[in-house]
Amino acid sequence: MQEQVIQKKGRGLKLSDLLVTILISIVLGVVYHFWGSVYNLFSPLFPQADEIVYGMWFLAPTLVFLLIRKPGVALIAEIAAAHVAILFGSEWGIQLVMYGVLQGLGAELVFAAFRYRKFSGAVAALAGIGAAVGSLIPDIYYGYVADYETWLLIAKYAMRALSSAVIAGYLAFALAKAVEATGVTNLLRPVADKDYAALND
Amino acid sequence: MRKFLTPRIVTWLHRANPVAKLTLVLVAFFITLFSHSLDFVFYQAIIYILLLFVLSGHAPWKVLLIILPFLLVFISSSSTMILFGKGDHLWWEWGLIRISEESFYRGIHIGFKSVSFAAEGLLFVLTTPSVALFYALMQKGKLPPKYAYSFMASIRLLPMVWEEYEIRRNALRIRGVRASRGIRSWYTQIKLYAVPLLSQSIRRAHRVAVAMETKAFDGKRPRTYYYPSTFSRYDLLVIIILSGAVGIAYIAALEYPLFGIFDVRYR
Numbered sequence: 001m002q003e004q005v006i007q008k009k010g011r012g013l014k015l016s017d018l019l020v021t022i023l024i025s026i027v028l029g030v031v032y033h034f035w036g037s038v039y040n041l042f043s044p045l046f047p048q049a050d051e052i053v054y055g056m057w058f059l060a061p062t063l064v065f066l067l068i069r070k071p072g073v074a075l076i077a078e079i080a081a082a083h084v085a086i087l088f089g090s091e092w093g094i095q096l097v098m099y100g101v102l103q104g105l106g107a108e109l110v111f112a113a114f115r116y117r118k119f120s121g122a123v124a125a126l127a128g129i130g131a132a133v134g135s136l137i138p139d140i141y142y143g144y145v146a147d148y149e150t151w152l153l154i155a156k157y158a159m160r161a162l163s164s165a166v167i168a169g170y171l172a173f174a175l176a177k178a179v180e181a182t183g184v185t186n187l188l189r190p191v192a193d194k195d196y197a198a199l200n201d
Numbered sequence: 202m203r204k205f206l207t208p209r210i211v212t213w214l215h216r217a218n219p220v221a222k223l224t225l226v227l228v229a230f231f232i233t234l235f236s237h238s239l240d241f242v243f244y245q246a247i248i249y250i251l252l253l254f255v256l257s258g259h260a261p262w263k264v265l266l267i268i269l270p271f272l273l274v275f276i277s278s279s280s281t282m283i284l285f286g287k288g289d290h291l292w293w294e295w296g297l298i299r300i301s302e303e304s305f306y307r308g309i310h311i312g313f314k315s316v317s318f319a320a321e322g323l324l325f326v327l328t329t330p331s332v333a334l335f336y337a338l339m340q341k342g343k344l345p346p347k348y349a350y351s352f353m354a355s356i357r358l359l360p361m362v363w364e365e366y367e368i369r370r371n372a373l374r375i376r377g378v379r380a381s382r383g384i385r386s387w388y389t390q391i392k393l394y395a396v397p398l399l400s401q402s403i404r405r406a407h408r409v410a411v412a413m414e415t416k417a418f419d420g421k422r423p424r425t426y427y428y429p430s431t432f433s434r435y436d437l438l439v440i441i442i443l444s445g446a447v448g449i450a451y452i453a454a455l456e457y458p459l460f461g462i463f464d465v466r467y468r
Contacts, residue, residue, distance in 0.1 A: 015419040016410035018351040023406040024399065026355045027362050047285065047297060067403070080352070086326055087356065089206075091274045094230055094322035095315070141234055142314065144282065144307055147467040149299065152285045175395055182400040187407045 013072055020188055021064050025077040028060040029084025047152065051159035055167030058131035061107035062124045062168045066176035068188050071116050074127065078104030099138055106134025107168075119176075125169025132157070132164040206327070208258030213438050214328040215258060219337040221436040225443050226325045232447055233317045239310045239462040240454035246313045248446045249320035256442075257327045267323065274319050275312040283308030287467045307465040331356065337430040346420030354409055358402075365401055369394060 013021075035056045042050045060081040061074035082100025086093035110130035114123055136157065139145045145153060179185060208215065214222065229249075236242055250271075254264050286308060288301025335353050338344040373393060380390055417424065 013347075014410075015347045015351065015414050016407050018347055019354055019410040019413070020403050020406040022351045023355040023358050023362075023402050026359055027398070027402060030359070048281070067399075076348075080355070083352075086322065087331060089323070089326050091270050091319035091322070092315075093319075093326060094226070095318050098230075098234075138234075143278075143311055144286075144466060147287045147304075147307060148282070149285050149287060171391075175391070175399070178392055178396045179399050179403075182396065184400040184403045184407075187403065 013070060013076075017068060017070055017073065017188060018076070021068060021073045021077050022080045024064055024067070025060045025080035026084055028063070028077075029081035029087075032057055032060075032081055033084060033088055033090070048156045048159065051156055052163050053167070054160045055128055055132075055163035055165070055169075058103055058107065058128050058135075058164045058168035059172055061104050061131060062127050063172040063175060065107070065111055065127070066119055066124060066172060067179060067185055069116070069119060070188075070190060071112065072108070074108040074111055075101075075104035078107065078131070095138070095142065099135055102134035102137050103131040104134070106130035106132070121170045121173035124173045125165035128164035128168030128172075129161050131168060132160050135160070205263075208327070209260055210258045212256045212258045212328070213435050213442070214256040214324065216433065216435040217328075217439040218341060218430060218432050218436050219329045219334040220341040220430075221432065222325055222329060222439060223334070223338075223342075225440060226321050229321050229443060229447065230318065233314055233321065237310075237464045237466055238454060239306055239313070239460045239465055240458045241451060242310055242313045242317060243459060244450035244453045245447070246317040246320065248450050249317055249324065252442070252446055253320055253323060253327075256324065259327070267327075268320070271316050271319055274315045278315040279308040279310075279312030281308075282311050303465075303467060306460065306462050307467075310462075310465040333428070333430070336426060336428045340426060340430040341432070346418065346424065350413060350418045350420075351410075354413065355406070358405065358409065361405065362398060362402055365398060366394065369397055 035053070038053055038056075039050045042053055058078075060077040064077035065074040078100045079097065082096045085096040090096070107127040107130050110123070110127040111118075136145070145156070148156070176185075233242065233245055236245070250268060253268065254261055257264055257267075259267070283300060283305050284298045286301070286304025288299075288303030288305075288307075290302035291299065292302060292305065293300045332353060335344075335349040339346050339349045378393070380386055413419070
């Protein structure tokens, strides 16, 4: 019994964690792909209105982490979701993977800051904002956003942060809660000590 | 679509090892990312598009069709900077819009950058099947097999998720579930579809993963591969071609500067 416990606690992600992470992310990646048209729908409203829906592109890391609750999945999720663009042969593919790496890293670092132990909506919202910060880095080198007029720069990133907190944070949290209710997440989540204790009763 | 994207001829780029190609494309990508000279980026865009014609293995009309969206890429990535960028030499002002010489050139610089990225990406995508990429990454790139097989399996599972989506849609329709309007109903719609799709995908992926683990796809032991991935002289040729391309773009930018702008950043 004791031996089994130690084996189960072995670090790193198992194939099943990875496969679930990547499948969900690729499904979300398809959503990402078509989200572009929603984004374009918002564009003409006012300058940078499209930022209101930007948070959708940070959904994968937070949602997958809330579902699986293991270190590393947020980063892998965002990369896998971004790689769909390459799969579809999109003109944006290669940039999107770069954005994906940094956005995933942003979200991952927030979850890591809470030592992978907090799974609340607020933490997910922070992770969403972390992903938004990640997306700012390539924006500076690629889009030279630092050279926008200042009012635009502030408006753009304030809206993006808000959108990521709402969509990647609270929406992801609500979805994860709803999926949790079906019971499938028990397949994947790390086994806690009290679960082992229950076996001995 | 598959037939459409089957190349007419197999070029050197097709024969090169995906890992070598990926590395090269990434190097090219970072060179483009960190070049702030408008002329250099402009010539890079031109030369990568030319390379697409030569190395993609497709008929020229097809390449033209494939690169047609580049125009959209150019416009959508450059417009915001042109309209709202910082600059001192004002050309035109209307309300919030403020087009200056600097913002204009910076805008088209971003446009050409995006086009270069698109062409670099397509050079890779059009010549590399995704299975070949993951096999190469496992054998030459030291990627643990569990990652590679997870990706490959997920890609194959994707159509099943689509099928499930259709089943769900029909099931809801046959029960007379109607979408009302407004943001609230939007949320119920998401829940109606997302929850069953997500939970089913998790179940399915988990089942497949357990089966794969029993077949030792998790790479805990040394394994053999059905498709061996090797380096060849074509890798060398591709290295020469791509570094030549960057070199030509650089020299062209020095010798024949079209814009004469060496740094588009604001001061």
